[in-house]
Amino acid sequence: MTHAVQEAPPESVLDGLDAEQRAAASALTGPLCILAGAGTGKTRAITHRIAYGVRAGVYDPHRVLAVTFTARAAAEMRSRLTALGAPGVQARTFHAAALRQLQYFWPITVGGSLPQILDYKIKLLAEAGKRLRMTTDRAGLRDFASEIEWAKVSTLTPEGYLLHATDREAPAGADHQAFARLYQAYEDIKEDRHLMDFEDVLLFTVGMLESDERVAAQVRQQYRHFVVDEYQDVSPLQQRLLDLWLGGRDELCVVGDAAQTIYSFTGATPDYLLSFRRRFPEAEVVKLVRDYRSTPEVVKLANTLLADRRPGGAASWPAPLQLISQRRAGPSPELTEHPDDDAEASWVAEKVADATGTGTPLSEIAVLYRTNGQSQALEQALATAGISYQLRGSERFFSRPEVREGIAALRTSSLIADDSTESVPEAVRGVLSSLGWSSQSPSSAGAVRERWESLAALVGLAERLAEERPQLTLKLFLTELEERSAAQHAPTVEGVTLASLHSAKGLEWDAVFLVGLCEGLMPITFAQSQEELDEERRLLYVGITRAKTRLYLSSAAARHPGGRGRRKSSRFLIPLRRELGLEEPTRRIAPGNGKLSVNAAARKRKAAVCAGCGEVLTVGTQISRRRCAECPPRYDEDLFEHLRAWRRGYAQELETRAFMVFSDSTLEHLAEHKPLSDPELLKIPGIGERKLELHGERLKAAIRAFTDAG
Structure with missing residues (x-):
């Protein structure tokens, strides 16, 4: 396989790309800005661009640095580059790349050992609060930690914070002066104990490159070409580090979409993406708008959501990319209302059961929500229905005991299986069968099922990699597992994914449920300014564009059964209802006939009604049964x-x-x-x-x- 890739002409790596992707992948030198909408194949474009540059001799693979925002994305990029015949390219997160440089140069520039990385700020903040006699609870400490993170990625010291944060709401009820003192006390404790936090990794690297020109020159000699993915989410601190890496050069490719900016609360800003042409007037700009992920119905709804926000006003609103689906038509998205959260969760469980019954794997279904507290009702409903699920962001895959046991068993097997004629998937299945894996999934839920799902994920990964890499051996598979473990790039687990909208960024599923779409949750209560409301709109847009084929949007009128039902559906659903023809018909007198308008009548015909009394149905379970709660069953x-x-x-x-x-x-x-x-x-x-x-x-x-x- 590797030999065949090397023999093929460099241009062959561009085969299969569409016209826009090919234009992006062919632009190997100078500044390049790729504006890539959701599902338009941006990772495909940039990995083929790097591979083409390597095979054409324009790039030395060891002098290319591709920067992503998650370890999972970095691991995926490395895997694709290896498959394209371009191993050796560094694909890392900003923090991983900075930490590697810091570890190498710290003994030279500072001397001694590198400070230990602090996993959590809460404990040190509590101690700092005690020193200052500040009363703090755990929720307040979390707010303080978030504010420190924002200050650091905004490159603000405690003194700088006082000057530049006067228009920000004071965290946890403390005034800005008190917070600045807490911030300084936290920094003092950290320094005394030779610790650094996550943001310090970038700050220390920036300081090192700014203060020592020899180190900066060595880093710039090492890396000649840069690619930055998700460029709409860079912070001022990350941009400052990127500028130091570049050192005035322009060999930079950035990829992003301003409509997917959803981390402004952490200091991320799309300004650098939007102003790229001003900084590099000669930069080439390529737009990727062909959506290969979602059906036309899903894409149209996503476009409608963004188009409903008009430019102008106090907040800037760049014209969003208009996606064009490349897939065949699919089912129309469903939009339903429910009396309470429990009813909504039960409806979700029923629809999931229907989807799996028609052949959709559980791993291809996701339920997304605005806040993590919304998961409880969903977990209960899925568990009651006997449906397996996984909480994204819970226990790390490679930390699970059965996964560690499985990898250890595979490692032992690899030592005695050099001459085996078995394929890698066959070998993996044989080894893991002794630990509880079988070709038939267990019918029970709970620990047995969870153990089987973890082992099945390893089997599935072996099968997928064997298809992609015909020369795969068991030892190479173990190397892949070690790299994925280090990057926490977990394989797919067979279960419905429950996740917050923020944590779903960069992922996709065949069927997606967006739940709890009511005022106070979407948009969230504390979103008051136009900028904050715009971010909530973009967050829902990201949720919609995670769906490949089936999309369900729902809201609940009350939190608990029997509640008064005072919640209102999200304002963002108004244009979506209009697009789906689900608006309640408005009685308008048409000229000359005194009847309902054609549009209103058409909408009325589309509404789901009770087969008994004709009442319009809005509750999911009632719609599926075509019967309201008051009418008796019509079946035998x-x-x-x-x-x-x-x-x-x-x-x-x-x-x-x-x-x-x-x-x-x-x-x-x-x-x-x-x-x-x-x-x-x-x-x-x-x-x-x-x-x-x-x-x-x-x-x-x-x-x-x-x-x-x-």
């Missing part, structure tokens, strides 16, 4: 119970969960219509071609047995 209740009993036994026979066969709402429709032919079954919600093929004959036999007995 005896047949429904018969089908439930049949489903239970059939699911045990298949060694799967009952909901994976058919949901309760599908059974209700079956009990109402009593279909006995394939065309009739395909009319039932929740039954498609795949389910008909898998379960159709057994289902028809079950219905026929009931009707014959009657």
